Amino acid sequence: MSTKIAVYPGSFDPITKGHLDMIERATKIFDKVIVCVMINSSKNYLFNCEERVALIKDCLDGIENVEVDFYDGLLIDYVRMRNTNIIVKGLRAFLDFEYEFQMALTNKHLDNEIETFFMITSNKHSYLSSTLVKELVKYQGDVSDFLPQNVEKAIQKKYEEGCMK
Secondary structure, three states: OOOOEEEEEEOOOOOOHHHHHHHHHHHOOOOEEEEEEEOOOOOOOOOOHHHHHHHHHHHOOOOOOEEEEEEOOOHHHHHHHOOOOEEEEEEOOHHHHHHHHHHHHHHHHHOOOOEEEEEEOOHHHOOOOHHHHHHHHHOOOOOOOOOOHHHHHHHHHHHHOOOOO
């Protein structure tokens, strides 16, 4: 039987407890999960790519079947490069579905062998997004329920350094 490797892509700026929940659940389904920090040159990130990768690695320390990587290009090219055909995406709400469905269909058009698996976010994380977290930090809101401790410290440091506008 072949090893089932899934790619879980995202910007993870920053990674949240919702993302971590999705990753942990995916590791129970697939033999290996590659968390891929995607780089989009049109986005302004709070954390640079190296910082995001390091924060994620720290959060996932001790989970055997997870790898953290990054890629600057089309997701479909990355998936092919990693010799897999599985993409895992999390869905929080119907609006997520509409966008992710469009992306999945585009990827399927580009490579018919690619399969996208949608996982529904756990109830306790259904409203959570990295954008919401950054907004809360900007106005000094409590984000301890939304972020792993290492990420909360890192985002607080960015705030204190004046990186958040």
